Amino acid sequence: MTIPPNDILQEAIHYAQQGLPVFPCEVDSKAPLTRNGFKDASVNIEHIKCWWANHPTANIGMPTGATSHLIVMDIDPRHGGDHALQGLLDHYGPLPDTLTAITGGGGTHYYFRYPGHFVKCSMGKIGPGIDIKGDGGYVIIPPSGHESGSNYYWDGEFDLETVADIPEWLLSLIHADNTSIAPEAESTENSIPQGQRNNTLASLAGTMRRVGMSYDEILAAILKVNENRCQPPLAESEVCQISRSVCRYEPDTVAVAVAENHYDQMFSPEPGIADPGPIPETLLHVPGFVQKVMAYNLDNAIRPQPVLALAGAIQLQAVLAARKVCDARENRTNLYVIGVAGSGAGKEFARKINRRILNTAGLNHLDGHDELASDAGLVKAIENNPAILFQIDEFGRYLRTMGDPKRAPHLYNVITAFMKLFSCADSTYKGKAYADPKRNVEIHHPCVGLYATTVPDNLYQGITLESLKDGFYARLLLFETDHFPSRQQKAAAKVPQEVLDIAKWWDAFNPTGNLHDQFPEPVEIPTLPAARDIFDDLAARVDDELAKKNLYSSIWARVEEKACRLALIYACSANRECPVIDEAATQWACQLSEHITRKMIFIADQWVSDGYFDEKQKKVLRVIRDAGGRISQSYLGEKTRSLQKKERAEIIDNLEETGAIKKELVKNTTKTVTYYVLLQ
Structure with missing residues (x-):
C-alpha cells in the first residue's frame, strides 16, 4: 500500500518530536538519501521538511545505538530467523514485552533500550536470519513502504515508554560472539x-x-x-x-x-571537513556532583536537554572549585562554555538551575552579572570576586563584534578582556595602565567562568576570520544540540539538600586559610600515570593537526588545555574530599574536548567566509547539505530567494567549475528536472 507523501512527512516529524532522529531512505534499496547516511539523522523539523520536500515518497530511516538510545533485533523469516529465534527462546526463556514492528518483508523488529555502552552490529552471528542493529546501524521504521508493496507497521501502539531493557542473555551473546571472532578476524590472511x-x-x-x-x-x-x-x-x-x-x-x-x-x-575520501555529529551519549555522564545537578535539572525542566544540563553543571562545579584546586601543570577550572540550541528548546534552564543553587546555598558572590556593559564593569566584578561565573544569554551578539569593532566597541572590549582572563588563572591579571596608580587593577589568580547561551544562527554568523585568527573562538567549548524535546509538566521542586551540602562544602574549603581571597594557593590534584598516557595520546593527535598549518590551528592548539581543565572538574565532581585525575576523568575529558573541537571546526568551515561572494557560496552549499546533499533547482531557488537570479547562477556555475557540486538532469513523465548534488 502506498502511503501519501504528506503522511510520511508527518510521521517523520512525529518521531522527531519524540526525540528520535530520522533521515530519508530509498524505498526499494533502503539506502540513505542523505550525504552522510544515517550520520545526518536529525530531530530538526526544518531539516526533515527539506529532505522530504526533495524526496516526498522516501522511507523513514532511524539510526540505532547511542544516537537513538535503541537497539533493534531484526528477525528475517526468509533466512530462518523465526526458527533460530525460537531455539534461543527455548533455551533462554521468552523475550520481555517491548516495542515491536512488523517489516514490509514479513520480518519482525524487536526494540530494546540502549545499554549505555557500545553495541556492535552483526548479521547472522546470534543465529541464521537474526541481525543486531546497534552502533553504526539503522532500521526502516513504520509506515515506510517495501519493494513487495507491503508497509512496515507497529505491532500495537507506538510508545517509547514500552521499550524494554535488552535481555542480559542477548547482550552476553552479542559480546561473546564479537569476542569469539576477534582472533580469527585478526589472524586471517584474507583480511x-x-x-x-x-x-x-x-x-x-x-x-x-x-x-x-x-x-x-x-x-x-x-x-x-x-x-x-x-x-x-x-x-x-x-x-x-x-x-x-x-x-x-x-x-x-x-x-x-x-x-x-x-x-x-x-x-576516494571526500574533501572538506566531516561533521562529527552530536555529543555522544556516553560523554553525558560525570559522576558525583555534576550528575546530581543534571538530574535535578532534567527532572524539573519543561524541555529536558541533557547536553545543556551537562554544560551548565560543569560550569557550576568549576566555579565552586575555582582558585581552590589545580593540576600538576597549573591548570585551573576556568572554562568558557556556550550552550547552543534553537528558540524555545529550553536553553535557558541550566542557567536558572545554577543561579537557583548558588542563591539557595548563600553563594551569590559566585554568580556574576548576566549583562556586561563594558570591560571596566567586567574587571570590577572580578576584582570584587576573583572566582566568578558569568551567565549570559544571546552570546552570538558578542561574537559578531569581533568582525566589526565599531559596531559595538563596548562588547568588543568585553571579549578582549575575556580572552586575556582565560590564561590568567594561574598568574596575575593586570588591567589597563592609568596615570593615577590608584586606578590600576591587579587581580591574583582570577578564575573566571562563562556559561553563555545562544541560538545557532546568531552564533554561526558571529564566527569570523578574525575570531579564528585571534584565538577567542578557540577558547570556547560549544555544547550544541538540535534536540527539541517534548514538554513535561512538573511542579518546581526545591534544590536537593545533598546538592546544597556539596556546594556549601566547597565554599568552606579554603586551602590557604584567611589569605585565600587575596593570595590563593590551590591544592594540587594528582594525575595517575595511566591518565598522563591518555593526555599524551591526545597531544600526539593535536600535533598531527597542527602540522597541517591551516586556518584551524589556533583551535587545535587549545584542545589539550581544555581537556586538562575538564579532567580537573571531573575529578572534583567524582570525589570532592579525595579527588584524583584518573583514567576515567582523562578519557572523558579528552574525548569531549576533541569531539567539540571537531564540531567547532566543522561549523567554522561551513560558515566562515572570505568576502561577500564566498559568504553567498557557503549559504548555497548549506542549503544543499541541509536538503540531504541533493536539491532540485526550483527548491534551491525557493530557499535562496534573497539572491538575485543572475547572482545565484554565477554562484552555481562557480561551484560546478570548482567541483563542489554537479548538475543532474532527471526525466519524468512530463518534463526534465534539474538537481544539484553536493560533491564535497
Whole structure:
C-alpha cells in the first residue's frame, strides 16, 4: 500500500518530536538519501521538511545505538530467523514485552533500550536470519513502504515508554560472539585493511553486477564480506552506498568501470571537513556532583536537554572549585562554555538551575552579572570576586563584534578582556595602565567562568576570520544540540539538600586559610600515570593537526588545555574530599574536548567566509547539505530567494567549475528536472 507523501512527512516529524532522529531512505534499496547516511539523522523539523520536500515518497530511516538510545533485533523469516529465534527462546526463556514492528518483508523488529555502552552490529552471528542493529546501524521504521508493496507497521501502539531493557542473555551473546571472532578476524590472511576496504568491496560489487546481480543480492554479499574481512568493518550505510553506486551501471557497462578502476573516483575520501555529529551519549555522564545537578535539572525542566544540563553543571562545579584546586601543570577550572540550541528548546534552564543553587546555598558572590556593559564593569566584578561565573544569554551578539569593532566597541572590549582572563588563572591579571596608580587593577589568580547561551544562527554568523585568527573562538567549548524535546509538566521542586551540602562544602574549603581571597594557593590534584598516557595520546593527535598549518590551528592548539581543565572538574565532581585525575576523568575529558573541537571546526568551515561572494557560496552549499546533499533547482531557488537570479547562477556555475557540486538532469513523465548534488 502506498502511503501519501504528506503522511510520511508527518510521521517523520512525529518521531522527531519524540526525540528520535530520522533521515530519508530509498524505498526499494533502503539506502540513505542523505550525504552522510544515517550520520545526518536529525530531530530538526526544518531539516526533515527539506529532505522530504526533495524526496516526498522516501522511507523513514532511524539510526540505532547511542544516537537513538535503541537497539533493534531484526528477525528475517526468509533466512530462518523465526526458527533460530525460537531455539534461543527455548533455551533462554521468552523475550520481555517491548516495542515491536512488523517489516514490509514479513520480518519482525524487536526494540530494546540502549545499554549505555557500545553495541556492535552483526548479521547472522546470534543465529541464521537474526541481525543486531546497534552502533553504526539503522532500521526502516513504520509506515515506510517495501519493494513487495507491503508497509512496515507497529505491532500495537507506538510508545517509547514500552521499550524494554535488552535481555542480559542477548547482550552476553552479542559480546561473546564479537569476542569469539576477534582472533580469527585478526589472524586471517584474507583480511581487508583500512585504506583498501572501499575499493575492494566496490570491485567485488562490480564483478557481481557484471553478471547481472541485483542491488539486494550484491548488498547481502558485500555486507557479509565487510563484516567478516574488513578491519575494521565499514559502517553499514557506506556499504549500502557502494552497492547503490555500482548498480547505477548497467551489467554490460560496469566492466568498463572495473577495467578503468573508477572506484578510486567513486569512493576516494571526500574533501572538506566531516561533521562529527552530536555529543555522544556516553560523554553525558560525570559522576558525583555534576550528575546530581543534571538530574535535578532534567527532572524539573519543561524541555529536558541533557547536553545543556551537562554544560551548565560543569560550569557550576568549576566555579565552586575555582582558585581552590589545580593540576600538576597549573591548570585551573576556568572554562568558557556556550550552550547552543534553537528558540524555545529550553536553553535557558541550566542557567536558572545554577543561579537557583548558588542563591539557595548563600553563594551569590559566585554568580556574576548576566549583562556586561563594558570591560571596566567586567574587571570590577572580578576584582570584587576573583572566582566568578558569568551567565549570559544571546552570546552570538558578542561574537559578531569581533568582525566589526565599531559596531559595538563596548562588547568588543568585553571579549578582549575575556580572552586575556582565560590564561590568567594561574598568574596575575593586570588591567589597563592609568596615570593615577590608584586606578590600576591587579587581580591574583582570577578564575573566571562563562556559561553563555545562544541560538545557532546568531552564533554561526558571529564566527569570523578574525575570531579564528585571534584565538577567542578557540577558547570556547560549544555544547550544541538540535534536540527539541517534548514538554513535561512538573511542579518546581526545591534544590536537593545533598546538592546544597556539596556546594556549601566547597565554599568552606579554603586551602590557604584567611589569605585565600587575596593570595590563593590551590591544592594540587594528582594525575595517575595511566591518565598522563591518555593526555599524551591526545597531544600526539593535536600535533598531527597542527602540522597541517591551516586556518584551524589556533583551535587545535587549545584542545589539550581544555581537556586538562575538564579532567580537573571531573575529578572534583567524582570525589570532592579525595579527588584524583584518573583514567576515567582523562578519557572523558579528552574525548569531549576533541569531539567539540571537531564540531567547532566543522561549523567554522561551513560558515566562515572570505568576502561577500564566498559568504553567498557557503549559504548555497548549506542549503544543499541541509536538503540531504541533493536539491532540485526550483527548491534551491525557493530557499535562496534573497539572491538575485543572475547572482545565484554565477554562484552555481562557480561551484560546478570548482567541483563542489554537479548538475543532474532527471526525466519524468512530463518534463526534465534539474538537481544539484553536493560533491564535497
